[in-house]
Amino acid sequence: MRVAVTGTPGTGKTTATELLDTTLDVIHLNDLITDAGLTIGHDDDRGSAIADLDAVRARLDGRTDILVESHxxxxxxxxxxxxxxCHPEELEQRLADRGESEASITENAESEALDVILSEAVDRHGLDSVYEIETTERAPEGVAAEIKSVIAGTREPAAGTVSYTDYL
Structure with a gap:
């Protein structure tokens, strides 16, 4: 089985997956990309590397029983x-606490309000494979428990249950 844990930066992916007690091999994709040099350039506007997703897919090809964590x-x-x-206002605070730039905070909060990653996930994987989890007021342990229920197959797929249109 392959499980992806994704979301806008600041939603709690790394924190929750580090708390998981699972037999799946947890891969922090951003670390893999950096450590293995799986990039194709640098985005000067965002101040970040551009991931070579074809190289990432090739690196993970054939691997099963993994959980991949990253935006x-x-x-x-x-x-x-x-x-x-995560509600965009809370996301803004989390990203500010991490020292992110104002431009990054704004871009990520707006992306979250517009369901960008959720929409991409549903488009690529279909409604029957996507599990949306609200993290705004949840402890990381509770988020980890929800992820564990997805892995175990005891949670039904759900997408489109969270709305942040009030932020816009």
Whole structure:
């Protein structure tokens, strides 16, 4: 089984997946991309590397029993895709606390309000494979428990249950 845990930066992906007690091999995709040099350039506007997703897919090809965590994880073939969601106002605070630039904070909050990653995940994987989890007021342990229920197959797919249109 392949599980992707994705979401806008700041939604709690890394924190929750680090708390998981699972037999799946947890791969923090951003670390893999950096450590293996799986990039095709640099985005000067965002101040970040551009991931070579073809190289990432090739690196993961044939691997099963993995959980891939990243804001890019939904772009990797997976059986189940967990999309973590967080209200944009809370997201802004989390990203500010991490020292992100104002431009990055604004871009990510707007992306979250517009369901960008959720829409991409549903488009790539279909409604029957996407599991949306609200993280705004949840402890990381509760988010990890929800992810574990997705892995176990005891949680039904759900997408489009969270709305942040009030932010817009």
């Amino acid at each position: 890019l994880a939904h772009r990797i073939p997976a059986d189940r895709v967990v999309v973590l969601r």
